[in-house]
Amino acid sequence: MIKINKTEKYPNYTRVILASQSETRRKMLNKYFSQVICIPHNIDEEKFKAQKKDPETIVLEIAKEKARSVAKDYPNEMIIASDQILKCEGEILSKPKTKQSAINKLLFLKNKTHELYSSIYVIQKTKFYFQQFKTASLFFANVTKKDIESYVKNNVETVLSTVGSYKIEENAKFKFIQIMKGDRETILGFPIKGLIEKIANEK
Helix, strand or coil, X not given: CCCCCCCCCCHHHCEEEECCCCHHHHHHXXXXXXXXXXXXXXXXXXXXXXXXXXXXXXXXXXXXXXXXXXXXXXXXXXXXXXXXXXXXXCEEECCCCCHHHHHHHHHHHCCEEEEEEEEEEEEECCEEEEEEEEEEEEEEXXXXXXXXXXXXXXXXXXXXXXXXXXXXXXXXXXXXXEEEECCHXXXXXXXXXXXXXHHHHCC
């Protein structure tokens, strides 16, 4: 396996397009590319999640459609898209739309193990370039309802913008999550290591 230099930029891909407005994902890509342009996709993710398919298929389809929705406007660029699905006790959960739905979700997750399914799909100059699917398993602590309500009240942006209503980056502070299986990039919803290895190997 080729060793990745995390401080090295890749000149053949000076500019890449991220089909997302995620600041976390942009920062991850900035380690490798000089210019990362965030362009929001226009895909209805819930339409795909409503289909009776396995999580791997759904999460890859969503990432693919996100990339394709942006690629038509950037035919000469590398387009990077990703998606993440959370599944607990057979139920696929989405980002909550209200604080109360976030509370309900976290109450459902507490004292249980849930799975995160993360994908990346990449188009280079309108053609398929790379895709990857990875999984992680996490245990959510047996947190009291009072603590969950307090957490939601004081962390609205996080609970409404993430599929699990938590950020693994903040776990040292809140100690909600125990990682059972999986690496950090999968938990963050952006498994890019395989992509960077492919690009580095082309040099």
